[in-house]
Amino acid sequence: MQDAELTERITTVHAQSRGTYGAPRIHAALKREGASCGRRRIARLMRAAGLAGQHRRRRHRTTIPDPHAATRPDLVLRDFRPDPTAVDIRWCGDITYIPTDEGWLYLATVIDIASRRVGGWATADHLRTELVAGALRAACHRRRPTGSVIFHSDRGQYTSRELTLLADQLGVRLSVDRTGQCWDNALAESFFAALNNELIGTQPWPSRSASHTAIFEWIESWYNLHRLHSSLDYRSPADYEAALAT
Numbered sequence: 001m002q003d004a005e006l007t008e009r010i011t012t013v014h015a016q017s018r019g020t021y022g023a024p025r026i027h028a029a030l031k032r033e034g035a036s037c038g039r040r041r042i043a044r045l046m047r048a049a050g051l052a053g054q055h056r057r058r059r060h061r062t063t064i065p066d067p068h069a070a071t072r073p074d075l076v077l078r079d080f081r082p083d084p085t086a087v088d089i090r091w092c093g094d095i096t097y098i099p100t101d102e103g104w105l106y107l108a109t110v111i112d113i114a115s116r117r118v119g120g121w122a123t124a125d126h127l128r129t130e131l132v133a134g135a136l137r138a139a140c141h142r143r144r145p146t147g148s149v150i151f152h153s154d155r156g157q158y159t160s161r162e163l164t165l166l167a168d169q170l171g172v173r174l175s176v177d178r179t180g181q182c183w184d185n186a187l188a189e190s191f192f193a194a195l196n197n198e199l200i201g202t203q204p205w206p207s208r209s210a211s212h213t214a215i216f217e218w219i220e221s222w223y224n225l226h227r228l229h230s231s232l233d234y235r236s237p238a239d240y241e242a243a244l245a246t
Contacts, residue, residue, distance in 0.1 A: 006037055007045045014051050018222070020198045022046075022053025028234030054197040072159065075175035076113075076152040080187040082231055083114035087241055088145040091119065092152040093135060094188035095127065096195070098215075100205040107215060108132045110139035110151065111191055115244070116229050117237035118191070118219050119143045123212050129160040136163070140170045150175050154185050194223070 001009075013029045014021055021029070023043035030037060046052065076090060083089060090113040098105040108131045110120040120139025124131040136151065151167065152175040159176060167174050177185050199218045205211040228234045235243070 001035065001037065003045060006035075006041070007049055009033075009035065010042060010045055011049060011051065014046070017227075018198060020054045020194075021228075024230065025053070025228050025234065028228055032234075072174055072176045074152075074177060075150045075173065078186065080113055082116070082240070085244070087112050087114045087117070087244060088119075088143050088149055089114060089147070090150045090152065091139065092185055092188050093132065093158075094153060094185055094192065095132065095157065096192045098200050098205060098211050100208050100211050102207050105205075105208040105211050106131055107195075108135040109188065109191065110135050111187060112143070112237075113152075113187060115237045115240045116187070116191075116232060117224050117241065121215075121219060123208070123215065125208060127157060129157050129162045132157050133163055133166050136166065136170065136172065140172070145171075147171075148173055152176070152185065153188075194227075 009030060010026055013026050017025065017029075023039050023046055026046070027037070027039040027042050030042070076092070080092070091110050092113055093108060093110045095106055095108045098107060103125060105123055105125060106127055107121060107123050109118055111117065112119050119142055120135045120137070122131055122134030122138060124134070132153075148171050150173045154177050157163070158174070164174065195215070195218065199214060200211075205214075224236070225238045226236050228236060229240075232240045
């Protein structure tokens with residue numbers, strides 16, 4: 001394939017990724033389409049065409065530790081590797097914030113550790129327990145786990161009595177990190193970094209409703225269905241789960 005033709009295909013994949021893919025993901029996407037080309041060649045042609053992927057930035061923590069909260073075990077122990085056998089065994093979640101002209105919009109998520117799929121999420125203009133409870137309810141309603149799923153988080157709002165009671169009702173085992181450091185909930189941190197770099201940080205947001213709508217479209221139409229993950233051997237969460245189901 002000539003450089004001009006390959007550059008055209010690279011440009012198309014880059015546009016389809018909303019300008020977020022770098023050479024590794026574009027190489028994986030083209031390989032899935034049957035194209036035979038090296039990653040270094042793709043990187044060279046991207047530089048020549050002025051194309052670049054998005055790079056992750058560190059975010060600030062939003063959850064507020066509760067010094068009086070009951071002690072809970074860490075059932076994940078920093079093991080966020082994809083499960084090659086089943087989904088809805090271990091989930092993780094966290095909270096991030098989105099600046100809008102109306103004030104902060106807070107987003108809580110529940111992510112399947114096996115497939116990286118966002119199974120439930122919720123937004124609100126506050127950081128009260130009902131925000132994280134709404135995300136957990138949504139995940140249980142959509143995913144309907146057949147066993148007692150583990151839900152791992154950091155401390156703060158996730159250690160409240162209200163969430164403990166809800167988890168018991170839903171058959172969810174709560175797990176919390178040990179130190180409050182970001183790598184104790186690395187998968188949730190990685191998701192929010194991608195969200196910020198690919199969506200939230202790309203433009204100003206005039207209202208909470210506009211931000212909520214954009215987040216809905218990004219998660220449900222892009223991230224869960226199409227975004228390639230290096231940890232999943234450059235497959236999307238939906239493709240990974242489909243392969244497990246066969």
